[in-house]
Amino acid sequence: MMKSPVEFFKTLQKKVCPECGQQVSEQAESYLMECDRCLSKKSE
Numbered sequence: 001m002m003k004s005p006v007e008f009f010k011t012l013q014k015k016v017c018p019e020c021g022q023q024v025s026e027q028a029e030s031y032l033m034e035c036d037r038c039l040s041k042k043s044e
């Protein structure tokens with residue numbers, strides 16, 4: 001029961017942010033996995 005929600009969403013083959021588990025809005029030619037929120041957190 002300790003399975004992370006991220007793993008669950010992966011099985012749905014939907015683009016989900018590996019950081020927070022949020023579903024990422026699909027963007028053509030987008031190679032990024034993280035959602036905007038996590039991306040802005042990473043970028044300095």
Ligand SMILES: [Zn+2]
Binds near residue numbers: 017020021022035
């Ligand atoms: Zn995120």
